[in-house]
Amino acid sequence: MSHKNFPMVPRVIFGRGSFNQLNEILAPKRLNIDAPFIFLIDDVFKGNTDLTSRISLSYDDRIIFISADEEPKTSQVDKLVEDIILNTKERPSGIIGIGGGTLLDLAKAVSIMLTNDGDSKSYQGWDLVKNPAVYHVGIPTISGTGAEVSRTTVLTGPDRKLGINSDYTPFDQVILDSDLTIGVPHEQWFYTGMDCYIHCIESLSGSYLNTFSQSYGDMAFELCQEVFLDNNLSEMESREKLMMASWHGGMSIAYSQVGVAHAMSYGLAYLLGTKHGIGNCLVFDHLEEFYPEGVKLFKQMKEKHNIILPKGICANLNDNDFDVMINIALGLTPLWENALGKNWQKIITKEKLKALYQKI
Structure with a gap:
């Protein structure tokens, strides 16, 4: 019998205020000045300078605000990937997801689809992903889904709701700062x-x-x-x-x-x-x-x-x-x-x- 050899999140930082270390964590991961960091952030933080002012954007780094009102969809992942490819000179240095399960799942899926051909619905299932994802970071702002640690990214596709379950799905880095969950309804x-x-x-x-x-x-x-x-x-x-x-x-x-x-x-x-x-x-x-x-x-x-x-x-x-x-x-x-x-x-x-x- 062969046992499953699962990946874990290799790096995690825990503690109130640990979000402040994001910039120093990302700096050594920048590939070059044409390879930006893309921040996918729950749009409830739009206009919340307490969060966004702590993210240093350099070169072509971008923040994309995304509504979490609906469950993440394969079509949404494909649009984001296309938008990122069309608007960056080189493949991004990293994708950073900030929000609840929806944003974390989107960040995982986008980081996978930037290095794998075709559309994301073809990867819904178990172990279909061929190439390692780009560097990706998960920062939960609400607790419970476990998306920050799991090897799946759950997406609703045209035919079914099913995760991209793969060894390349888990985040490379997670930041667990409980202060970010203050104010959740x-x-x-x-x-x-x-x-x-x-x-x-x-x-x-x-x-x-x-x-x-x-x-x-x-x-x-x-x-x-x-x-x-x-x-x-x-x-x-x-x-x-x-x-x-x-x-x-x-x-x-x-x-x-x-x-x-x-x-x-x-x-x-x-x-x-x-x-x-x-x-x-x-x-x-x-x-x-x-x-x-x-x-x-x-x-x-x-x-x-x-x-x-x-x-x-x-x-x-x-x-x-x-x-x-x-x-x-x-x-x-x-x-x-x-x-x-x-x-x-x-x-x-x-x-x-x-x-x-x-x-x-």
């Missing part, structure tokens, strides 16, 4: 944090579980419980712990897989554009049958933080719509296998999935 903080919590539940109860995944998953699970249920944490501790929960949650997936909530959430995202964090919560709320303890705890967290999930988002869908979501979800074989074992197709039928979607 309460609901968004909760939904994104729950992405991490649900990672843990799905990974820890899955058939792919092993000691490597479990050690990271246990740690992330404990941190999530502290952040979302402990009344004695200061704001600052809560931010730092959630940032580490996200990191550990992302690491636990490296050697295992997620499960039912993620598979179904991909269907919602593909058809309705539902954001990943909230999609996971909408689905997970109805998964007592698969994750009884995890769902019970989730409902406690939801109540404690006064979160009321949207209702009836599948109320007006027709049979064709349900089929689209069901087919997207069922296409994610490794997730079902992890959740329900090798005979998963006997347990989860199209009818059963439809009934679950109808509750949402």
